[in-house]
Amino acid sequence: AQSVTQLGSHVSVSEGALVLLRCNYSSSVPPYLFWYVQYPNQGLQLLLKYTSAATLVKGINGFEAEFKKSETSFHLTKPSAHMSDAAEYFCAVSAGYEGSQGNLIFGKGTKLSVKP
């Protein structure tokens, strides 16, 4: 079975500080991993995805994530937080079980707050 665990349902940082959102995965097949962001009252927007081409993945809005197989992790980082980064972030894995068609399996989400 595949799953994604996001450590910390709420993370608060100061503006300009490092953002680190944690994601660990469990998968019996090589995983394809995604980070999505959800702003209040909006749908999900892709930040970045790991497709096995490179372990360090750069996304939109200055975010990046590193795939570490030995740690089964795909943590999301941003060097300097902006107020506009306040949102909920979801880590997801593309389903690889028999009969699946690439639907996403999501973590519970991490709500990021940015203090001025």
Add this chain to the structure above:
Amino acid sequence: DSGVTQTPKHLITATGQRVTLRCSPRSGDLSVYWYQQSLDQGLQFLIHYYNGEERAKGNILERFSAQQFPDLHSELNLSSLELGDSALYFCASSARTSGGPSTDTQYFGPGTRLTVL
């Protein structure tokens, strides 16, 4: 704007009723996925259609059904509604063409917020 549209944006109804949620995928995308987002369950995959055919089911209740039409729009039908069905329902589309895990980006619509009173 993801290019995926969903209507209506909000829906308020009573227990026992039936509602239909509509989704239009991005131009050219053949796959439509439906997800439910609730406070207790988080984001859960419901069902996937590809080019008019059902391809996979997730945690979808028997009271729920879906279909994808020849013009590729999709509808999610929810019947005998219960209080616990109150949630945000998203559809997502992708160019997905084959089975198994995928690197395809899924583009999400703005969602339909269903409130069952």
